[in-house]
Amino acid sequence: MMTKAEYVESLRKLHFDLWMFGKKIENPVDNPVIRPSMNAFAATYELAEDPQYEDLMTVTSSLTGKKINRFTHLHQSADDLIKKVKMQRLMGQKTAACFQRCVGLDAANAVFSTTYETDEACNTKYHENFKKFWTMVQDNDYGVDGAMTDVKGDRSLSPSQQADPDLFLHVVERTADGIYVTGAKAHQTGYVNSHYVIVMPTISMREGDEDYAVSFACPTDAKGIKLILGRQSCDTRKLEEFSDIDVGNKVYGGHEVLVIFDRVFIPNDMIFLNGETQFAGMMVERFAGYHRQSYGGCKVGVGDVLIGATALAGEMAGSSKASHVKDKLIEMNHLNETLYCCGIACSSQGTKTKAGNYLIDLLLANVCKQNVTRFPYEIARLAQDLAGGIMVTQPSEADYRNPELRPYIEKYLKGVASVPTEKRMRVLRLIENMTMGTAAVGYLPESMHGAGSPQAQRIMISRQANMEMKKQLAKAIARID
Amino acid sequence: MMTKAEYVESLRKLHFDLWMFGKKIENPVDNPVIRPSMNAFAATYELAEDPQYEDLMTVTSSLTGKKINRFTHLHQSADDLIKKVKMQRLMGQKTAACFQRCVGLDAANAVFSTTYETDEACNTKYHENFKKFWTMVQDNDYGVDGAMTDVKGDRSLSPSQQADPDLFLHVVERTADGIYVTGAKAHQTGYVNSHYVIVMPTISMREGDEDYAVSFACPTDAKGIKLILGRQSCDTRKLEEFSDIDVGNKVYGGHEVLVIFDRVFIPNDMIFLNGETQFAGMMVERFAGYHRQSYGGCKVGVGDVLIGATALAGEMAGSSKASHVKDKLIEMNHLNETLYCCGIACSSQGTKTKAGNYLIDLLLANVCKQNVTRFPYEIARLAQDLAGGIMVTQPSEADYRNPELRPYIEKYLKGVASVPTEKRMRVLRLIENMTMGTAAVGYLPESMHGAGSPQAQRIMISRQANMEMKKQLAKAIARID
Amino acid sequence: MMTKAEYVESLRKLHFDLWMFGKKIENPVDNPVIRPSMNAFAATYELAEDPQYEDLMTVTSSLTGKKINRFTHLHQSADDLIKKVKMQRLMGQKTAACFQRCVGLDAANAVFSTTYETDEACNTKYHENFKKFWTMVQDNDYGVDGAMTDVKGDRSLSPSQQADPDLFLHVVERTADGIYVTGAKAHQTGYVNSHYVIVMPTISMREGDEDYAVSFACPTDAKGIKLILGRQSCDTRKLEEFSDIDVGNKVYGGHEVLVIFDRVFIPNDMIFLNGETQFAGMMVERFAGYHRQSYGGCKVGVGDVLIGATALAGEMAGSSKASHVKDKLIEMNHLNETLYCCGIACSSQGTKTKAGNYLIDLLLANVCKQNVTRFPYEIARLAQDLAGGIMVTQPSEADYRNPELRPYIEKYLKGVASVPTEKRMRVLRLIENMTMGTAAVGYLPESMHGAGSPQAQRIMISRQANMEMKKQLAKAIARID
């Protein structure tokens, strides 16, 4: 396994065509806007080095028998699935941010089992390709991004109906050695901190969509890939002279990138799907399922910090004994733990795939996701309610560092006498950061595939199947038919 | 194990001092008001005879090595806890009612582990007493009730502060051979269908409360026990001449009893706690925890039937393709499955007690319970919304059976042409029964211990302990102190 | 105006073909099941006699200049609309039940303005017909029912597509003197307590639906009308020997009737619409609008009693000082007053129709209705939570009246020492009655027209119109186009 230090060094060797604020970024590792996201990703290496977290953060590889980082593991049991969720909660607690390495893990587990079933049905060799690739990833402890969401253009049209064929990533040329692909994947989390990317289709496909039914891996800095970093709320605060307090969580963060593929070449042995339209849906559904499970861990860990910070802000303001404050903190915990229940439950009910790795219960993972689109908002609302207006109106750190203003700020932003004003400001900024800033994107999983997506429809279908049974029960009890 | 038929016969041998509507009930087994609850309880025997449910309904006893009904099992693993929840969901699906045998199961597991720890600390022999008693229960496959909730009088006063000392059940005399107890346990589910009752204290106790810190078992028809059956909505419909449709679910139901102990004698070997105030709270908390887990199974199974019935009612009215109908059914499923996630999660995270049986995760079980006080109401609201006004305004079955009225009712209560009107009426009555009638009591778990109970306070405390950790995380990330 | 006593006597002169529980009811006035609904209706007369409510309950007629009961008034100002809501809140507070006279009032105001506009467009004389009819109603202070909801059969089919043409009420024959109508109106509130009924179509109509676009008035006991009373939860409790406590609210209640028209003859001067399909929708929309406003008054008044009863139950149990009890009572009030805000707001923003009476703001009335489908459920949930399990498991009054049982019940259902047990039982039964019993039907306005109704669609359309403006605003601020 790589150490954190080795990981950071390894990133310096990547050569991205990366742009931000209209300028090319030559050295993302040391860029103050990107660095916090790198730190959060790096924490997946750092905690794996820590003996106290060995059981959660590391595991024996099913491919090689070697000790590996659990973020590269193919889950071998329901217990593995539960440990994944617990690892994610731990990581969320440690970073209070998106640590970005889940998408690759989720992609790997989805592609591993889907390629197996594709090969079985289509006599292809994708599973072997993937196993070889993933063994290399495990051996080197690489960071891997998983790219699913196409930009999609007009959502009322299918890929082939779009005015511009590139609005869904697709094969533009097939050669004996491989394929050329063009298109773009939107809001890719952690891309710049990853060595490889696994690309998957974004929706189920039908006959005629063969060029869009494509999955593969490639180096993140492959020729023909152009990257534009997305804006975040408060992103430029990190560039300011005094920004330690103001950023709220200066050490850790996340980032999203628009990843543009312009005739990128993929050699045959890195291809995992190439025209077998009937398996696009399976890959999408399994990836989405794993990722919905992930939210039952990472968001809960982040929620833990938010609840703690809110409790702390209440103590610092002298309001922690008011009964409505206690009740709201209990409610925040209740919602956060309900989310955790969903993460644990879909894991506990996981089952073995034909390929041998474990798949979460898809229905319960959907339930997890639906709650992720609700509860974190309510938790954030309560946090803001308790933090009070000062959270969003306190002076800047630059004001605080100004000797003429500092005594006034020290004096008038004071809460309980025993707590230094600076500490109160830090905690309030942390809450602001977690409820109004960059962290919020992680709270938008519905948007991962967008409104009206086939995923959403599939939820409905799987539930309707379920409902047939329920109707039979109702009939039996009302004794009709 | 008893067969269903044997179970029913065994109940005929009990001699209760039982009252309902101001009259003594000599034969509860065949009483039309009580019979449905007996049927629901009996279903726990019936399904255990069915080979297809063998894995869920039966298990090998940890005490005797014999095959037993899982409703008498001391859970030996987290998997046992999960199977308990699944068995309860199955039972809920089969009866659409409260099947009443969970309280005894939950009481047994709580008393088993608490007596072990009491003995360890106080040099008592309660655990041996309990093991002997429970072995007898398993061997005979008895139905057992678990009685916790005292009537409690003035809730702002402790047991010993009450104007009447009997408002909490207590020891009124201690002899060499045993104790005499007086008091009352409120809304006891399934009491009349049980052979034995396990009595537990209702709250934590302090020094001075020794007489109230008492737990024991006795036959349900022990001398000195008087029973008054509680009223339910629509209870007398079961007595009407035409009641097949009108009852909604005539086969299955539930009942609650006010159980009055008037100097009931308990021999020494049936006593499980007798003055060790410091262990009252543990017994209460563990029983409550198991019971909160139970709701994550039984209510979900009942919810399955309600969702199915609502979907069926929509089809019968020709409205099932409207998008708002589909959305509401999906929402009902979402809420129901979230509840299930809580039941599964608190089971999956169960841990071994000192006595060797498994205890659910208490925090997640509390989360389960909090959601049970919310989601079933919303599911019922949506069910009523979709069922429409006709659910609560349709004519009685007696009208339907009247030859002069029947043609009009056939004609005007018709939905889609292919469905006979009687079937539609049955389904609508089932929904009425499940959302407005007797089933609703099961939707009131908060009331089990009442407003402002020590249980509620304990939730808060356990969460605050949790919050200390969360505050540390928040501090670390905001880097203060 | 009629006195209460005169009103009761006047009802005795009506000759209904009325059925309940399969039997013909010759004297509904003194029938214990129906009497409470009559009492609630009669309270609209009783309070109008009371000088302290003169300003709310009475008003000067716009038709005759005489003093009339406000329940027969054609609203002449926004202030009149507000007073209507306040009168309804008062009535809800006084009866804790549905007092049934709103439907006629709402029908009258809808028909008054729609007939005016129909005449203007179609050169008909319906407005004159209606004015004559309504002057007679005002002069005699008659109780009037408003009947809209058809039974509707298969909801995916239009009236003329139904297998049975009678599933929507329609004209079956036209003669020189009038029309014959056949069909059925479902769950008619207060029909048996009314002298006349105004019948309206249930949905918008299209060309080809001429026979279904019909509105008229007739005596409630007209030849050819058959009535079947709907079942309610606990309806037969009113027939029991000891039922004073058990009914919860024995004095007041409501009822719903299936009203079957079998070739009922309507003379020309009682017809208000007869084939002018383009005005069916207007009549429906305006009636529905007024009725949605009504809920912002009556349900709030009923809510007042429920909140008071819940607070009282808390005091009687000694739990009223617990902070969670206070918080829940505040939340109940908050939700109830929000509903009231909607009732007041749609009234305050009312506007004059062409005919001269005032129409509520339809959009805000829809908002009121949407909230009525949500908040009362949450209020009821909180009431049940605070009332506790004893509300649904307490013994029957017959048990309480039994001398052998009474001492036990007195003893063990006691709350705080100063409150007699019987009083506590009464309050708990009142809460049961209001949250689980007959009152609940009033909480189901969505079901009034059923799932997927044109009304529901119209809400959407009116809102989309509204949204055009909103999009323009958004565009302007983002400065595009």
Add this chain to the structure above:
Amino acid sequence: MMTKAEYVESLRKLHFDLWMFGKKIENPVDNPVIRPSMNAFAATYELAEDPQYEDLMTVTSSLTGKKINRFTHLHQSADDLIKKVKMQRLMGQKTAACFQRCVGLDAANAVFSTTYETDEACNTKYHENFKKFWTMVQDNDYGVDGAMTDVKGDRSLSPSQQADPDLFLHVVERTADGIYVTGAKAHQTGYVNSHYVIVMPTISMREGDEDYAVSFACPTDAKGIKLILGRQSCDTRKLEEFSDIDVGNKVYGGHEVLVIFDRVFIPNDMIFLNGETQFAGMMVERFAGYHRQSYGGCKVGVGDVLIGATALAGEMAGSSKASHVKDKLIEMNHLNETLYCCGIACSSQGTKTKAGNYLIDLLLANVCKQNVTRFPYEIARLAQDLAGGIMVTQPSEADYRNPELRPYIEKYLKGVASVPTEKRMRVLRLIENMTMGTAAVGYLPESMHGAGSPQAQRIMISRQANMEMKKQLAKAIARID
């Protein structure tokens, strides 16, 4: 009345001791961070010049009989109160931001009536002082801020218990000519755009708090006042070279200021309260009441734009026909209009004060506020859900303006073919701005006075008074006592 141009010029004459980002701001009018807030405030002048809004934006002064801006009006009727709400909704629609002039209006109406009653009781002359001051404000059409919220230090302590006496603003010296005051008012909205400030106490006072029971007006740039501007999310985007799109709503915004009073002298004729502790609470309650009403207008107008923008974003993405999209837009409207109902209702039920101006219904205004702490969050959640991930991950405008990147962004951020990409980016940024950025502070009214404030307690008390009546009703219906 001033024109917009005159207003802007008038601000240039003010000399603030104003700081931002650690630096003194000499010219706030042209500062790009502050300018949008000035524009929003200026819109209150601009719309008053527009004949189409004359009825809402202007009114005849009750003090002078002259035509004045409604933002300086003392409400003379319930209709005036309703027009205030409609004016605020209009302003919200026009600016999609906080336009900051309500606090002064609300303060004026609260102080006008409170001084009258104080004079009546205490034989003081504050009402005359205030009338003279406010006549001058109306004649000059000044912008006025209302300052209530003290920084408050340790919220578990009263003003005089604080470690630092200045944590609540108070009189530090009394002279023959006036008083000297010291302290700080937190998050003052629009202060820098105002000519005068009305200062009020922040909580009810008791005997011993005389120095804290102080109210007065002074010029916003009075000697001894130091200002520090609060940070907002994304505040520095306005300073960036390419910021037209990125700001989302570059024209309009808001600001909050920490206003520090360091021995500011207030002459006698500008004092409105000075030691009469018993009237501090009345002033606070009335100001808070008016301000809660305000939210029922301004937030609704802002909500209109957000709903429109969300609908527009859906159309641009081709998703507007999906049923879940329509349902969510309807829900957003429903919540927004419910808020409006509260604003209208508390106005409609307003009553005349002793001083002659009109006061909103305080209970219903509290209800309005409670909903403001809930619904806008849910509206924002739904807006973000529908806008999708691209809202928070799209590239910066600087990227878009870069010729090398622009073709890629044009291509891949395209939605439906007919809409230019830039327009889509603008709309998405507008939604980001309204849901994640500076606008959010306006959504935090609970924080205005902070957790556990006396205001919050007062709500409870007023409701409990209300509940006494409700209990009487419940008792009467259950016929006890």
